[in-house]
């Protein structure tokens with residue numbers, strides 16, 4: 001059966017209420033597992049390891065089969081006076097300053113990754129996946145992710161496994177809701193993308209906390225998931241990687257797109 005991987009981005013104490021609503025509504029549709037992209041200290045304001053309510057909520061979800069994925073440390077990247085025009089476009093206009101791992105040095109990235117893993121140690125299990133905030137991962141930061149021992153990373157266009165298939169191309173659906181014009185473009189783009197990916201072995205759907213607050217967006221997310229569940233099995237990224245992309249299995253799937 002073909003696969004559906006749903007990921008919930010930006011999971012933190014700041015977004016817990018929206019993320020819980022998303023998880024519950026997805027469960028109502030038949031999604032009982034997903035990858036939860038956790039920010040250990042969202043914008044420096046929400047340390048997960050000192051928030052008992054968040055820890056309990058997250059621990060329960062992991063026990064039920066949801067996958068925790070490390071999603072940066074603070075998530076935000078401060079603008080620098082030395083930023084080029086392209087860097088400013090990429091990190092400010094395109095992502096609203098959320099590309100924490102866009103140009104981190106290797107040493108600093110290693111330190112934040114270790115700190116993130118320590119902060120999520122309360123979950124009592126190994127974390128295999130790392131997804132950079134805004135999917136922006138620089139060369140040095142990627143080397144750090146590999147060095148620290150993560151098995152896979154994702155970006156908007158692929159899933160990359162360090163010990164198996166080098167890069168599995170698969171475009172993720174994701175909605176941009178920061179401004180009305182972005183929502184309109186997103187709705188049209190994702191509808192077309194969902195049709196284009198209809199026959200592909202893997203369908204990836206990335207959901208952000210704000211998506212469930214915008215009726216047109218949330219309705220489209222749910223309708224695409226409902227259609228996908230007709231002939232796709234919902235999996236977390238770690239399960240998809242283990243079942244299809246690790247060395248023993250990497251001949252099973254043709255490239256995604």
Ligand SMILES: [Zn+2]
Pocket residue numbers: 009010071075132133134
């Ligand atoms: Zn994010």
